[in-house]
Amino acid sequence: MCFRGGTGSRHHVCPPCRASYKRHGRRAETCPRCRGPLIDAGQDLHVPRRSDTAAWRALTALLQSGVRFASGCCDGPGWRPRTPREVRERLTASAGTGLPVARALITRDVADLTELRRGAGRVPKAGRPPR
Numbered sequence: 001m002c003f004r005g006g007t008g009s010r011h012h013v014c015p016p017c018r019a020s021y022k023r024h025g026r027r028a029e030t031c032p033r034c035r036g037p038l039i040d041a042g043q044d045l046h047v048p049r050r051s052d053t054a055a056w057r058a059l060t061a062l063l064q065s066g067v068r069f070a071s072g073c074c075d076g077p078g079w080r081p082r083t084p085r086e087v088r089e090r091l092t093a094s095a096g097t098g099l100p101v102a103r104a105l106i107t108r109d110v111a112d113l114t115e116l117r118r119g120a121g122r123v124p125k126a127g128r129p130p131r
Contacts (some may be wrong), residue, residue, distance in 0.1 A: 010070070011045040012038035015060040020047040042069035057084045066102040079108040 008021040014031035021038065023029060029038045041063060048055030052074065058081055081087045087105065093113035094104030107113055 008043055009049065010043050011041040013045070013047070014038055015056065015063065018048075018050045018056050020045070034050070037065045040068070042071075044071045045069040054084055055082060058082055058087050061087045062105055065105055067105055073095045078106060080106060115121060 011020050012023045013020045014034065014047060015032045016036060017031055019030075019031065019033060020041070021032075022076050023038075031038055035100045035109055036072065041059075046069075048059060048106060050056075061084070062080060064094060068113060069080065089110050090104050091101070091111060094101070094107075094116070097104070097113060097116040099113070099116060
């Protein structure tokens with residue numbers, strides 16, 4: 001049985017400031033630095049260093065497409081791209097498949113997306129390696 005319920009604090013992120021704050025609940029708040037809106041990123045976000053611009057670009061793309069970092073239980077949020085290159089690869093491979101952008105971004109294997117693009121294959125399971 002898992003005792004890691006959803007009552008803990010969550011990461012609220014301000015991409016322009018490259019800042020993350022732990023807050024309880026899901027209410028919308030503003031950034032203390034710029035007064036812009038904070039994005040609720042979930043409990044299991046690994047926040048990159050403020051100086052890591054590439055990681056923040058990838059994280060911003062994920063958050064703007066609706067991807068969050070919430071775990072199902074004790075297994076974590078699943079695979080997420082960490083670099084802008086991984087984001088571009090998935091967006092390019094998923095073009096024309098009809099797959100939602102958020103789903104394409106959390107697909108671990110780009111080959112699954114290219115198979116979908118050709119029309120042969122099944123929809124990949126989100127965040128899980130292929131069998």
